[in-house]
Amino acid sequence: MDVALSSPAVSEKRLNVFERYLTVWVGLCIVAGVLVGRAFPALVGTLRSWEFGEGSHINLPIAVLIWLMIVPMMMKVDFTALRNVGRRPQGLFVTLVVNWLVKPFSMALFAWLFFRFVFAAWMTPAEADQYIAGCIILAAAPCTAMVFVWSYLTDGDPAYTLVQVTVNDLIMLLLFAPIISLLVSGASSLTVPFAVLLYSVVAFIVIPLAAGTLIRIWLIGQHGRSWFERDFLPRFAPVTVVALLMTLVFIFAFQADNIVTKPWHVALIAVPILFQVYMNASLAYGLMRWVGVPYAVAAPGALIGASNFFELAVATAIALFGPESGAALATVVGVLVEVPVMLSVCHVCNRTRHWFAAEAVT
Helix, strand or coil, X not given: CCCCECCCCCCCCCCCHHHHCHHHHHHHHHHHHHHHHHHXXXXXXXXXXXXXXXXXXXXXXXXXXXXXXXXXXXXXXXHHHHHHCCCCHHHHHHHHHHHHHHHHHHHHHHHHHHHHHHCHHHCCHHHHHHHHHHHHHHHCCECCCHHHHHHHHCCCCHHHHHHHHHHHHHXXXXXXXXXXXXXXXXXXXXXXXXXXXXXXXXXXXXXXXXHHHHHHXXXXXXXXXXHHHHHHHXXXXXXXXXXXXXXXXHHHHHCHHHHHHCCHHHHHHHHHHHHHHHHHHHHHHHHHHHHCCCHHHHHXXXXXXXXXXXXXXXXXXXXXXXXXXXXXXXXXXXXXHHHHHHHHHHHHHHHCHHHCECCCCC
C-alpha cells in the first residue's frame, strides 16, 4: 500500500520572548560590555585576572556563569533514552556522520579559506589564526539545549530528538578534545595546549554532565518525572538566561578594544559560520530524505547538524586562549547569528515537510 504524501496543517508555534529576540539581547550585551570595558578598564583588568591558576585562562567569574548555564541543560539529558537508540537507526546515523565527520572539518575548511585568503587583506595572520580556532571550537560542539526548541518549532519527534542529543553528548566526551587539537593545529599556526583542552572538557562537560545527571536521578526519585520536568526545570530558565547575558557582557568587556578598533571583524567572522550552518543543515536534511526517514526525525536531525553548543564553545575558547582573544570573539559571533539562522532553517523545514512520507513515528 502506498503511503500518501501530505502537508498537514500545523498550528503556529512561538518562541518565548528571550528566545525570539536572542540576537537583540546579544546586541545589547555587546553595547553594554564595550561601554563597561572602555569606561572602567581597571575594573575589567581586575576581573580578567581572576583565574583558577596563573596562566590557566580559566576565568573564575565566567566559569561560574557558564556552569549556571550548562548544568540545567545537562539535567535534560536522559540516559534511559539510550534504550531507544535502535529506533530509526538511519536518522541517528546521518546525524552522527554530519556532526562528527563533516561539520568540524567543513568549518575548518571554510574558516581557513575565508580568513587566510578571502579576508586576508583585512586582518593580520595572528588574527586569522584566532578566528579559525574559534570557528573550529564552535563547530566541534553539537547543540544540546536549543535543539529541543528547534525540534518543537518543526514538529520533530521529541523522544527521538532526546536520543540524538544524548548520543551526541556521550560522543562529545571522547571526540571534542581530539578534534579541536587536530583541526586547530592543522588549519592555523596555533598550538593547542592539550592539557588545558582536557581540563576544559572536564570542567565544562564532565562535571556539568555528572552534576546534572545526579540531580536529575535524585529529584525524579524523590518527586517523580512529571514534577521534575514541569515544575523544577522551568525554574532554572531565568537563571540560565541571566547567566548567558552576564557571560556575554563579561566577554565583550574583555573584548572592548578589539571591537572598537575592528568592528567589521564581527561581520567577517559570521560569513564562514553561515556557510557551514546552511551547508550542513542541507546535507543532513537531504540525506534524511534519501534514507527514507519520516519528517519528524529528519527535521531535528538537520537542526542538530546546523546548530552549536555555543556555551561550551565560548568556555573552551576562553580556557584555551583567554577571554580577550579572537577565538573567544569568534565563538560569541556564533551566539549572535544562532537564532535568526536557525529560525530560517526551521522555516525551510516546515515549508518542505511534504517532501517526506506522512509516516508517524512510533
